[in-house]
Amino acid sequence: MIERYGDRYELQCDFCSNFEGDFLEFQEAVDFKKANNWKSEKVGEQWLDKCPECRRKSE
Numbered sequence: 001m002i003e004r005y006g007d008r009y010e011l012q013c014d015f016c017s018n019f020e021g022d023f024l025e026f027q028e029a030v031d032f033k034k035a036n037n038w039k040s041e042k043v044g045e046q047w048l049d050k051c052p053e054c055r056r057k058s059e
Contacts, residue, residue, distance in 0.1 A: 001049055002029045011038070013051035 003010050010021035011029045020036075023029040033040070037052040050058070 002026060002033075011049065013038075013054055014048035015050055015054040018051040018053060 001012050001014055003012060004026075005021075007024075008021065009023040009026050009029045010019055011023070011033055012019040020029075020032060023032065032038075033049065037055065039050045039055055041048050041050060
C-alpha cells in the first residue's frame with residue numbers, strides 16, 4: 001500500500017514489514033514500485049502490494 005504521512009508517501013508491503021519511503025508524490029511511489037519488481041495483486045475487492053522478497057517466497 002502507498003500511505004501518506006504529512007507531505008510524504010511511503011510504499012509498504014502488505015505481506016511483511018518491508019517498506020520504501022520518502023516519496024514527494026504518490027506517482028513517484030507507483031513508478032518506484034513498477035521499476036523495482038513490486039507487484040500489485042487484487043485480493044477480493046482490495047489491491048495489495050507485494051515486495052520483491054515476498055514475491056520470491058510465494059513463487
